[in-house]
Amino acid sequence: MAENRQSAEPVVSDVQKKIKAAFEAFDYESNNTVDVREIGTIINSLGCFPTQADIHDFIAKVEEAHTGYVHLDKFLPAMTKVLLEHKFPPIPEDVLLQAFEVLDKEKKGYLEPEELTKYMTQEGDPFTQEEMDEMLTAFTDHETNVIYYKDLISQLTIDPDM
Structure with missing residues (x-):
């Protein structure tokens, strides 16, 4: 039994290092606290893609007494x-690529910021303007002032062996 615990500890340690690094990127006052509005972005940066409802539920669990901070x-x-537990799993890379290729009607390999903003703020589970700006x-x-979506996909997807 001790062997299993030992082999799991480095995984937990690595995961926690990644979480701390992602959190600290948004801890602008270096006080181990972030604005709740950053939580979705932090979760996304860790390769998780929850729905807005999942994000709200998660925030309800971790927010400091309705202060707006975590x-x-x-x-x-x-x-x-x-x-x-692999909750909020990432979208597979090939599915993301297909989605961007549908948006890239002229097959240029990139999207203009205005195009992407239109799609991401008006369709499905829309992004806020603040999220789009980030x-x-x-x-x-x-x-070039364009988004090369293949580069974006490589940053949005993570190693499944994380």
Whole structure:
């Protein structure tokens, strides 16, 4: 029994390091606290793609007494459980590629920021303008001002052996 526990500990440790790094990227005041509005982005950055309802349920579990903030002490165990139990699984890479290819009607290999914003804020489970601005800042090629979606897909998908 001890062998199983020992082999699981490095996995948990690695997962927690990834979670802390993702959390700390949004801890602007370096006080182990983030705004609840960043939680969806943090979860996405860890390769998880929950619905808005799942995000709201998760926030309800980890938010500090309805203050609008989440402390790392509550986020870390909850997110570790999510990752280890493979909740909110990532979308397979080939499915993402097919989706982007449908949007790229001219088969250019990229999308204009305006095109992507239109699709992502008006269809399905829409992104907020703030989420779109963050995504465009992160994924728009600064030289060409377009989004090369194959590069984006490689950043959105994770190693299944994480």
